[in-house]
Amino acid sequence: MSNFLVSSFSLSSAPRSAVFRIQDELRNAQKEVTTGRFADVGLTLGSRTNQTVSLRVERESAIRIQEANTLIGQRFDTMQTALESIAKTGENLLASLISNGPADAGISASVQQAKAGLQQFMGAINAASGSRFLFSGAATDQPALAFTKVGGGVASSYEDNSTAKKAVNDALTAAAPASAADLEAFLDGAFNDLFKVPEPSDGTGWDMWSKADPSPVVNRISDSETLDVSYPASDEAFRNIVKAYVMISDLGAKTMDEEQRQLLTSRAVETLSLGLSQLTEIRAEIGGKQSRLEITNETLGTRKNVLTMSISSFEDVDAYEASTRVTTLTNLLEASYALTARISRLSIMNYL
Numbered sequence: 315m316s317n318f319l320v321s322s323f324s325l326s327s328a329p330r331s332a333v334f335r336i337q338d339e340l341r342n343a344q345k346e347v348t349t350g351r352f353a354d355v356g357l358t359l360g361s362r363t364n365q366t367v368s369l370r371v372e373r374e375s376a377i378r379i380q381e382a383n384t385l386i387g388q389r390f391d392t393m394q395t396a397l398e399s400i401a402k403t404g405e406n407l408l409a410s411l412i413s414n415g416p417a418d419a420g421i422s423a424s425v426q427q428a429k430a431g432l433q434q435f436m437g438a439i440n441a442a443s444g445s446r447f448l449f450s451g452a453a454t455d456q457p458a459l460a461f462t463k464v465g466g467g468v469a470s471s472y473e474d475n476s477t478a479k480k481a482v483n484d485a486l487t488a489a490a491p492a493s494a495a496d497l498e499a500f501l502d503g504a505f506n507d508l509f510k511v512p513e514p515s516d517g518t519g520w521d522m523w524s525k526a527d528p529s530p531v532v533n534r535i536s537d538s539e540t541l542d543v544s545y546p547a548s549d550e551a552f553r554n555i556v557k558a559y560v561m562i563s564d565l566g567a568k569t570m571d572e573e574q575r576q577l578l579t580s581r582a583v584e585t586l587s588l589g590l591s592q593l594t595e596i597r598a599e600i601g602g603k604q605s606r607l608e609i610t611n612e613t614l615g616t617r618k619n620v621l622t623m624s625i626s627s628f629e630d631v632d633a634y635e636a637s638t639r640v641t642t643l644t645n646l647l648e649a650s651y652a653l654t655a656r657i658s659r660l661s662i663m664n665y666l
Contacts, residue, residue, distance in 0.1 A: 366625055373621040375537075380614045383535050383607055386543055389443045390604050393545065396441040396448070397597050403434045404555055404590050411562070411583050416575035421567050424579075428562035432472065435555060439547050451546030452527035458547035459524050478522040481508055482564050494573040501561070501581055509557045511548050523556070524548055535610050541603055551596055554589030558582045 407427050414420025440457045441448050449458035461469035461476035469476040485504040491497040510519045511528075524547040531544035561582045567575060 369621055369625045373618055376614050376618045380611055383611050386533055387607055389543060390600055392441055392443050393448050394600060396438040399438045400435055401590060401593055403431045404586055407431050408586050411579055416572060416579050421575055424562050425567055428559045432559040449545060449547045450526045451544050452529040452531050456525060458526050481522055482560060486565060494577045497574050497577055509553045520548060520553060535607060545596055551589050551592030554585050558586035
């Protein structure tokens with residue numbers, strides 16, 4: 315016959331151990347009710363954990379690309395707003411040039427309108443999204459248009475004693491067109507050269523207006539797609555619009571004879587019309603990219619949802635079962651507390 319020694323300590327310790335175990339299980343069950351996921355996914359799934367890790371990595375990639383695409387979409391929206399304002403201002407001047415003609419009163423009004431249009435253009439083309447300038451090409455840290463003062467330093471605008479304005483004045487003085495034929499030769503030659511992009515860059519021509527980098531700025535919008543989001547100020551559309559403004563505002567239209575004014579007005583209308591047409595092409599191209607971006611984001615959203623469902627099929631718990639388990643464990647814990655309290659009051663001394 316075997317003898318078993320039973321002490322008050324062993325009797326009271328056993329329920330306490332059970333309480334600790336139940337408390338641990340209850341914490342896990344409550345966590346599952348709150349999160350909807352297994353308390354310890356790795357422990358529950360075992361070797362299948364790698365599958366959920368891969369699914370989560372793929373979903374995070376889709377989310378990051380979607381967030382980046384949202385920023386690209388905002389960039390395009392701001393660009394479209396700026397381009398729309400440039401187009402409206404240009405169209406207004408074009409209408410005025412056609413309706414006013416080369417008469418004294420008409421040309422005076424056109425000169426003032428061209429000066430204002432040039433100022434508006436410079437403000438719009440220097441549009442930024444956050445700290446990044448939108449029309450500077452790859453050089454997003456600097457304005458699309460920026461001027462240097464004659465003698466050095468930064469000019470606040472074209473009119474602020476800039477090297478660009480001086481170059482126009484110097485070219486006009488050197489040509490001194492005395493007739494319509496002379497003016498036409500000047501417009502096709504020295505004046506036109508002022509709006510060309512020098513290759514390589516040498517500080518002449520359009521370099522006096524802009525330091526925009528024409529290199530493509532390519533963003534990945536999905537695992538297999540990329541998008542060039544760059545439209546630098548060196549684009550021909552912008553240069554033609556500026557050229558038309560300067561043609562009217564800075565070539566002394568008020569002092570020209572009627573034949574020269576007629577030629578100047580005609581060439582300004584031609585140049586501005588071309589620039590606005592090219593601008594429309596840019597806006598349409600950006601619109602196409604906006605549509606493409608929207609479709610890609612919808613696809614990414616669908617993919618993200620599918621991945622989320624796949625992850626849930628592995629990691630999610632049955633809400634009803636988890637809730638029932640919490641209730642059961644809570645009742646069991648309360649019973650354990652009561653039993654522990656009763657046992658703690660027992661003493662062998664009571665039976666001696």
